[in-house]
Amino acid sequence: MLEIKDLHVTVANRAILKGLNLQVNPGEVHAIMGPNGAGKSTLGYTLAGREGYEAASGSVQFNGQDLLALEPQARAAEGVFLAFQYPVEIPGVNNTYFLRAALNAQRKYRGEPEIDAREFLSLVRQKLNVLHIKDDLLQRAVNEGFSGGEKKRNEIFQMAMLEPKLAILDETDSGLDIDALKRVAEGVNLLRTPERAFIVITHYQRLLDYIVPDFVHVLADGKIVQSGDKDLALKLEDEGYAWIKQRKMVEA
């Protein structure tokens, strides 16, 4: 589904990703862990197509397409979803309207008919029930005045509505207390299907207790330096990122 080869990304004249390789297949959950400044968020922004995060070299194939050649809105329509670490507030824009505009834009791109108000309403209702989200979130402006937990749950709700093929969760656990974390993780687990893949970017192992990954990768200094299964996350938890650094030095 997703194949990243030797990806180099420079942000504001600083090399952040320095030859990253990653392959993700449908239905898999990949956790990307690493110390601050390793390039975790850069990976998310690069895949979603943020301006200023352009690849200097390397390639990203998504379902046989050159992902990097697409505009951000086209990537979304192709099925890439980024749950932001800091969801953006858009004052005055109704959350429901925003979602419907997004959904219809994506359907239009894919040559599907637009969804009418009735269908949309029933879809909203269905997803709300599944995720146990209160509907008062919907009449408010996009993320405006939301608490940290509300913002993250709104991201998950958007993901549920937009039904992406690949979801990238950028530090979705940051700033959440344990109850909020559990609720968000529960939402993600409900959206796991054999077709949908996830990249879960996190600094702490804690989230992976609730979203159990198939693979864990350690990102340090712009590269994946170690890959393994979920036990790798536990090892990191015990020994910290210093262990990775030491290992790298030995290798060098």
Place this chain on the structure above:
Amino acid sequence: MNQALNEAVVESTGMAVVDDALRRSYAHGFSTDIETELFAKGLSEATVRAISAKKNEPEWLCEWRLAAYRHWLTMTPPDWAKLRLEPIDFQAISYYAAPKRNQPKSLDEVDPKLLETFEKLGVPLHERARLAGVAVDVVFDSVSVGTTFKKELAEAGVVFCAISEAVRTHPEIIKQYLGTVVSTADNYFAALNSAVFSDGSFVFIPKGVRCPMELSTYFRINARDTGQFERTLIICEDDAYVSYLEGCTAPMRDENQLHAAVVELVTLARAEIKYSTVQNWYPGDENGKGGIYNFVTKRGECRGERSKISWTQVETGSAITWKYPSCVLIGAHSSGEFYSVALTHHYQQADTGTKMIHIGAHTKSKIISKGISAGRGQNTYRGLVKIEKSAIGARNFTQCDSLLIGKQCGAHTFPYIEVKQPNAVLEHEATTSKISDDQLFYCLSRGISEEDAVSLIVDGFCKQVFKELPMEFAVEARKLLEVSLEGAVG
């Protein structure tokens, strides 16, 4: 499903209607080929007398006009601090233009061509065609063409008619109020208007009456080389209420046309006037050629205690807009509000804002201004909040935000604050920025196109103002904004 979610969905459906609106440029730019009685160009005492005679006015009003004219001669045009404009040749304008066949006794007798024109503008005059609850007066060049729902309104005691008609039918009220809020000497264009005003609406809501429907006037400039000088007077007696809407359009022409209106509002004790404008005069083309000069004096006086005047405006048209709908808060506990969205694109210039003059004790005012500049547009908020010594406990809140779209536009904010009462509390905030990259990327990452994302964000930026508009107008306003912004991005 609970109510709240339903509302949210209804709102999103309304917005989708906007989305579906045709991508088009100025849609009201056609002109109507109709036989018109047109005064020769030029302005003199004789012109003033001729207008007055044409309207069968009493002697006192003719004298009033002449006094204004004589005063106007002594005045100099204002010094346009931030505006670029061609000097106006007041002798090159015809001061009266009226469709020849317009002496209808009722709407059924109105020239079909006129009915067709307004139908095309989306203002059908047949009552059965109107959405329930809105009465309309339409002004075509210098005359009122007709007013709907007159009978129903009369039953409620409401007077809603052309001001030229009111001069004949309600002379005592006109005499009592005309020119008492905006004097004939107030400013250059108010003096000119007082001398040559043609038509406009008159609204009188007697004591204790809540006007049973929204009142609306639609202004249309059609004839070439004319100006429109409408005059509107709205009076709400004790405990009365009215919501009044105003819309306007003009054909696309290469030369600039002058629109110099005066609007006066008076509220007595506990009365309320809600005045909404969607201004869509022809803005000129994308090279700045043509367009209306919109120089308007709008002012309301809250004369009675606990009375209220609320101005809401969406200004997307005109080559140049110069207007400051204001409130003079005289009655104790009276309040004034000003909600404004002003958009300038291409070479449009807008200099707009409000004056809130606090005189009475515990008077309150609120100003929300949203300016959007695109292309080479220049957008200025200019406002005054004055708190006199007598205004014990007065309170003002002002928020002025400007949004920049493009490298060649300008956004300016000039608030004047004058406080003489130590018990008053005043807060003013203003920001200027471009559309945030974060917001834009967030929308894009959800699959929304750049153009739609910009109009979505702009719409959200204007939300505080749109929510003050009656529903129908709000949809119209959003649509206008979207059309006006066309081509501003990318």
Place this chain on the structure above:
Amino acid sequence: MSQLLHALSGALPAPLREPLPGLPSTRTEAWRYSPLRALEAKVRAWGAQPVDAKNVSALDRSLLANALALAPHDLAAANGAVLTTTPLNPHFAAARSAFAQAAGLSRGSTHALHAPMLWICAPQLGAKLVQAQQQFSVPDGSQALLVIEQHDGGAIDSLTNLLYQIDVGASATLDVLHLQCAGAAQSVIERSEITLAADATVNYFELQCGLGWARHELSIALAGSGSCANVTALSLLSARQHADVQLSLWHQVPNTRSSTRVKAIADGRSRSVFNGKIWVAPGSDGTDAQLKTNNLLLSETAEIDAKPELEIYAEEVSCSHGATVGQLDERALFYLQSRGIAPADARKMLIYAFAAELLSRVDTVAAHPVIKQLIQNRLADQIGVGDGA
């Protein structure tokens, strides 16, 4: 010709005398809130007395000299330089220029600020008119401190007409501490023009506290990329004082920053006027300009006039201004009272806190005790003593 301008250019020999433009009236936008009638009447009352242009002296009673270990310099008399006419206020510039010619002052003696500099502008007892012009420069990469003090010239009416220009070199930092502590009989018309080169910073602090009538035009040009202006002004007014601060920040190139905090407390029959303009040139992307003015109006006969302005011709900017006029926070007053503090003391405490809060923006810590003392004295003497609000 206006008597005031006549007096200001009075030292001119007759043949050189040229007509000067008339005084601005309140119809002139920049003088809307500062009528000059009273000032002109005062000058007229001086009559035809010859004005001694050199009657300017350094007084050895500086407020900050000890605290900052500075020696006073009398720049006005020694180095007054002719400056080009200023675009914004031609009236007084012409007068200053005429004066400088008459006094035989030559152009070009720019004072380089290598060491901290103390500049005292005060009339000698008996002098009616002080006119001073000066150019300063801060060399590239250096750190400079300029202290400007205006002192009480006694009970005799006087007028100071002051103009200075400062060029701050690349990567240099200039701190200005400006204390206007002249007496109620004194009037000041002052114009300062500061130009910042690339990565230069100016931290300008001004305290207005004793003058009868004061007008200060402070114009800062952010002419170099990366330059930064921090302006802090505090006016403590009572009796019939009139203080008018006209600040303009010209963001001429991309990537410049300004931060402005202005506060005024007006009691008695005083009037505080503030005009703060942020101007951003076309193409000056990356401008960050924030301005705030907060005012306390303590008397029914005082007045606050504020006009913050934004004039923006670039797109990628973040600019804002905020203005408030009000009284002391009732809840804070009550809180203090609930802790046993008498209402009058609570008021004073809060008024002082309102004013002294600005000191956090003054980096020259050694000056803090002196400034605090000035604020305290001022508040103890006249401000907020009555039952005001």
